[in-house]
Amino acid sequence: MPFIPHTKQEIEEMLAVVGVASIDELFSEIPAELVSEQLTHVPAGMTEMEVARLMTARSQQDGNYINFIGGGVYEHHIPAAVWELTTRGEFYTAYTPYQAEASQGTLQLVYEFQSMMTSLMTMDVSNASLYEGASALAEAVLAAVRVKKGINTVLMPRTVNPVYRKAVNSIVKNQNIELIEIPFSIENGATDAAAIQNYSDRQVAAVVVPQPNYFGVLEDVDTLTDQAHEIGALVIGVVNPTAMALLKPPGQWGKEGADIAVGEGQPLGIPLSSGGPYMGFMCCKQKYVRQIPGRIVGRTRDEQGDTGFTLTLQAREQHIRRSKATSNICTNQGLMVVAATLYLALLGPQGLRRVAERCHHNTNTLAQKLCATEGVHRCFNQPFFHEAVIRLDRPVADVLSAIEAQGINGGIDLSPDYPELGNALLTCATETRTIDEIESYATHLERILSR
Amino acid sequence: MLIFEKSLNGRTNPSQAPSEDSVIDDIPQHLLRADEPQLPSVSELQAVRHYTRLSQKNFSIDTNFYPLGSCTMKYNPRACNKYAMLPGFLNRHPYSSERTGQGFLACMYELQQMLLDITGMRAVSLCPLAGAQGEFTGVAMIKAYHQSRGDAERSEILVPDAAHGTNPATATMCGFKVKEIPTDENGDVDVGILRQVVGPNTAGLMLTNPSTLGVFERHILEVEEIVHTAGGLLYYDGANLNAIMGKVKPGDMGFDVIHMNLHKTFSTPHGGGGPGAGPVGVNERLRPFLPIPYVIETSGEYRWAKEDDCPRSIGRLSANMGNAGVLIRAYIYARLLGREGMRRVAEFATLNANYMMRKLQERGVDMAFPGRRATHEFIVTLKKLKDKQGVSAMDVAKRLLDKGHHAPTVYFPLLVPECFLIEPTETESRQELDSFISAFAEILQETETDPDLVRHAPHSTPVRRLDEVRAARELDLAWRDESN
Numbered sequence: 001m002p003f004i005p006h007t008k009q010e011i012e013e014m015l016a017v018v019g020v021a022s023i024d025e026l027f028s029e030i031p032a033e034l035v036s037e038q039l040t041h042v043p044a045g046m047t048e049m050e051v052a053r054l055m056t057a058r059s060q061q062d063g064n065y066i067n068f069i070g071g072g073v074y075e076h077h078i079p080a081a082v083w084e085l086t087t088r089g090e091f092y093t094a095y096t097p098y099q100a101e102a103s104q105g106t107l108q109l110v111y112e113f114q115s116m117m118t119s120l121m122t123m124d125v126s127n128a129s130l131y132e133g134a135s136a137l138a139e140a141v142l143a144a145v146r147v148k149k150g151i152n153t154v155l156m157p158r159t160v161n162p163v164y165r166k167a168v169n170s171i172v173k174n175q176n177i178e179l180i181e182i183p184f185s186i187e188n189g190a191t192d193a194a195a196i197q198n199y200s201d202r203q204v205a206a207v208v209v210p211q212p213n214y215f216g217v218l219e220d221v222d223t224l225t226d227q228a229h230e231i232g233a234l235v236i237g238v239v240n241p242t243a244m245a246l247l248k249p250p251g252q253w254g255k256e257g258a259d260i261a262v263g264e265g266q267p268l269g270i271p272l273s274s275g276g277p278y279m280g281f282m283c284c285k286q287k288y289v290r291q292i293p294g295r296i297v298g299r300t301r302d303e304q305g306d307t308g309f310t311l312t313l314q315a316r317e318q319h320i321r322r323s324k325a326t327s328n329i330c331t332n333q334g335l336m337v338v339a340a341t342l343y344l345a346l347l348g349p350q351g352l353r354r355v356a357e358r359c360h361h362n363t364n365t366l367a368q369k370l371c372a373t374e375g376v377h378r379c380f381n382q383p384f385f386h387e388a389v390i391r392l393d394r395p396v397a398d399v400l401s402a403i404e405a406q407g408i409n410g411g412i413d414l415s416p417d418y419p420e421l422g423n424a425l426l427t428c429a430t431e432t433r434t435i436d437e438i439e440s441y442a443t444h445l446e447r448i449l450s451r
Numbered sequence: 452m453l454i455f456e457k458s459l460n461g462r463t464n465p466s467q468a469p470s471e472d473s474v475i476d477d478i479p480q481h482l483l484r485a486d487e488p489q490l491p492s493v494s495e496l497q498a499v500r501h502y503t504r505l506s507q508k509n510f511s512i513d514t515n516f517y518p519l520g521s522c523t524m525k526y527n528p529r530a531c532n533k534y535a536m537l538p539g540f541l542n543r544h545p546y547s548s549e550r551t552g553q554g555f556l557a558c559m560y561e562l563q564q565m566l567l568d569i570t571g572m573r574a575v576s577l578c579p580l581a582g583a584q585g586e587f588t589g590v591a592m593i594k595a596y597h598q599s600r601g602d603a604e605r606s607e608i609l610v611p612d613a614a615h616g617t618n619p620a621t622a623t624m625c626g627f628k629v630k631e632i633p634t635d636e637n638g639d640v641d642v643g644i645l646r647q648v649v650g651p652n653t654a655g656l657m658l659t660n661p662s663t664l665g666v667f668e669r670h671i672l673e674v675e676e677i678v679h680t681a682g683g684l685l686y687y688d689g690a691n692l693n694a695i696m697g698k699v700k701p702g703d704m705g706f707d708v709i710h711m712n713l714h715k716t717f718s719t720p721h722g723g724g725g726p727g728a729g730p731v732g733v734n735e736r737l738r739p740f741l742p743i744p745y746v747i748e749t750s751g752e753y754r755w756a757k758e759d760d761c762p763r764s765i766g767r768l769s770a771n772m773g774n775a776g777v778l779i780r781a782y783i784y785a786r787l788l789g790r791e792g793m794r795r796v797a798e799f800a801t802l803n804a805n806y807m808m809r810k811l812q813e814r815g816v817d818m819a820f821p822g823r824r825a826t827h828e829f830i831v832t833l834k835k836l837k838d839k840q841g842v843s844a845m846d847v848a849k850r851l852l853d854k855g856h857h858a859p860t861v862y863f864p865l866l867v868p869e870c871f872l873i874e875p876t877e878t879e880s881r882q883e884l885d886s887f888i889s890a891f892a893e894i895l896q897e898t899e900t901d902p903d904l905v906r907h908a909p910h911s912t913p914v915r916r917l918d919e920v921r922a923a924r925e926l927d928l929a930w931r932d933e934s935n
Contacts (some may be wrong), residue, residue, distance in 0.1 A: 002795045008882070027824075036697070041567065042569065044789045045786070045788050045928040059554060060554070062551055062552055067547070069544045073544060076516075079495075081495060085502050085503060092511070093512035094523055097723065099510070101913070101914055102852050103508050104505075111453075112454050116489075116491075119488045126929065128724070131725075174625045175624070222481065272545065274542065274544075274776075275771025275774045277776050279726075298922040298928055299922070300919070300927070301921060306915070310922050311925075313923055319615075325620040327624065328583045328586060330617050331724055334721070334722040337724075338502075346464055347467055347468060348491060351464055352494070357474050362477060385478065404551065
């Protein structure tokens with residue numbers, strides 16, 4: 001059912017206008033030996049009703065689990081208005097706002113998004129978003145290396161999300177950039193700030209500083225930032241945007257603040273959805289605005305002096321600069337930006353803070369309840385936010401399977417990525433978890449561990 | 452008016468935040484935020500009305516004909532959105548186990564299989580998040596392939612001069628030098644020059660076919676032979692797959708690697724700039740290098756192939772498995788269309804383009820390649836108009852907005868002066884096409900009777916022509932509360 005409106009008569013008349021006898025004749029420039037047979041692995045078309053039946057069955061097949069998994073992706077309540085409006089055809093089916101006069105809705109919205117993100121991060125500039133958190137971090141690394149011409153080394157704490165570190169490496173290694181891992185303290189789960197001092201001036205382009213880090217542990221961001229700046233490196237903050245309603249934002253870290261802030265925007269009104277689409281955000285100090293990739297919207301005037309919005313600084317981008325562009329990036333996550341902007345507008349500063357506080361409160365409660373069972377301990381004795389590492393007395397994977405059988409997704413097994421932590425489990429309870437659900441998790445865990 | 456200007460300190464939306472008070476007493480003061488971020492404090496109604504009104508300032512496929520060349524702005528079926536947003540799909544955490552995701556993974560696996568068939572490739576990975584990331588993936592695989600053979604001096608990627616900007620930008624990101632290959636006067640790659648340029652440094656050639664010039668590259672088999680004989684690989688930019696879906700397979704043309712833009716050919720929404728999805732397909736020799744994760748099936752169970760399964764993979768490109776929600780929409784679209792529908796997409800996209808081209812020619816509009824058949828798009832050049840009346844292609848584009856049509860792509864490809872790249876897509880009716888053609892003809896008349904009307908267009912949009920120079924010189928990228 002290909003959504004083609006042509007009637008038989010129209011087809012004949014149109015072919016006559018073109019001056020051909022058949023549609024096949026329109027493809028006459030294609031060498032005959034290349035024309036393919038019928039597709040074999042694409043089934044016959046379906047009606048909408050048949051598709052509805054199929055997709056409903058597929059979506060129900062995956063059950064309904066109570067979620068205690070975080071790891072950089074969080075289940076938050078999303079106000080109903082967010083996706084009601086985001087899927088309005090005028091947002092959903094518009095193209096990139098290259099024709100500014102016909103795209104003022106998207107453009108003003110992105111300008112408002114940039115304003116919200118710069119304020120949340122206390123940075124000067126925000127772009128219009130990147131694909132997602134990990135590739136945004138890769139782009140920040142590339143931007144830092146452009147700023148620090150000739151220095152190809154970036155320090156990457158082991159406390160940064162392992163999948164972020166892997167993705168950054170696959171993206172930046174093609175430009176011969178070396179990522180050096182900085183260790184963390186096994187006792188408190190925080191990055192070893194002293195390790196930065198092993199590097200001297202002009203050896204390092206940037207130091208990545210996560211807040212909170214992958215373990216949920218709060219890093220000493222002021223010290224890390226100042227030490228990085230002392231060796232002449234830029235500071236790239238990787239932060240959870242929800243947390244920034246409560247925690248000191250990157251622009252205020254240390255004496256001078258972080259230089260670039262990036263992160264995963266999913267917590268701002270975007271559903272879990274098996275991993276995407278999400279959106280990465282990127283903010284920076286004013287002086288680096290020409291080094292960051294991605295679209296940027298500016299406020300300007302029209303011919304009659306009225307306020308309007310347009311894409312700006314496009315001379316950084318691939319469609320103008322081609323092989324000399326700051327990145328090959330051609331899209332932002334436009335629709336996700338619509339959702340995030342609506343989310344932030346509906347929550348407001350106090351609402352967002354209440355969400356952050358409740359997430360922390362619930363995770364705290366969860367950690368306490370889980371650790372009431374014998375053989376279960378907190379891994380780190382350090383301030384944390386929103387996510388906690390719990391050590392068990394047996395392999396985590398087995399316990400998670402048993403918990404899953406009870407309808408609970410218990411968290412992430414850290415042992416493949418962090419064998420040095422033993423049987424460590426990363427878990428979190430956002431504001432969406434009730435006390436009953438938390439207690440149910442604790443009860444099941446106790447029962448499973450007592451077997 | 453900005454949302455911030457509707458904000459009032461102290462106004463809250465109590466129903467949108469947790470009702471319980473929480474005490475935070477375990478985080479040291481120096482790690483906490485001292486100030487409050489300047490987010491708007493507005494009521495739910497204020498927010499809903501503000502953003503509904505903003506949406507009404509957009510042109511969109513749902514409201515306007517949108518013949519943007521190379522962007523494939525076709526109808527995005529509502530069913531694709533509705534059924535991708537079922538709670539079972541939305542609420543699944545990416546790190547939950549594969550056991551609890553078999554319904555979702557089945558869709559992904561079947562999508563991979565369909566894309567293999569459509570492209571004629573041997574393996575596919577869905578993880579690239581957009582066309583440009585698909586390109587990056589493809590070129591990174593080409594690099595990994597040459598390196599794996601100890602053939603590391605291959606440092607150049609060849610790109611036709613008509614290519615999308617992402618092609619050369621991608622080659623640079625992957626650490627290659629870029630060499631441009633000129634186009635001959637009929638819109639084909641200049642094969643003579645290609646022959647001279649290829650050599651032991653050639654890592655590969657990136658090609659869009661049908662090309663960005665709106666024509667099918669007729670020498671494709673010769674190009675294939677030249678590049679492969681020189682030891683390079685052939686990259687297919689799938690930007691224009693809509694023109695040949697179900698008719699010709701890139702794999703049969705000899706391409707080693709391809710990316711697809713599902714937000715074009717598979718009708719997932721453009722969303723005002725994204726998200727897209729740019730799956731890559733490869734032939735046998737590039738299979739080991741595919742990015743992870745991708746779905747594999749063993750005795751009816753689906754799981755992700757990861758590092759252990761593919762030790763030579765170029766690795767991950769993002770934290771997760773791709774833009775899952777976009778992929779689900781593409782899957783639904785593919786199931787709605789079915790194999791016969793896909794072929795008809797290419798046929799009717801091509802019919803619409805050729806019809807428009809002929810109708811515009813009848814009205815005296817010049818074509819960049821009048822001797823060629825249009826594919827799903829074609830190029831108009833308004834150079835005569837510019838020379839004679841001093842009215843530019845951009846002026847005409849802006850005037851089209853006044854007539855209720857989104858403008859075609861303007862000034863791309865760069866090598867055709869004063870050009871429009873026009874792509875009507877298969878989902879537009881003949882009435883829409885005729886209405887656009889009439890509007891175009893009216894504007895050409897206006898350039899004779901009242902050229903200033905066209906030069907200062909648009910007149911009926913929410914704003915008039917914007918000062919882009921000012922935007923770049925006096926950067927105003929974020930609102931600041933000036934009352935503080």
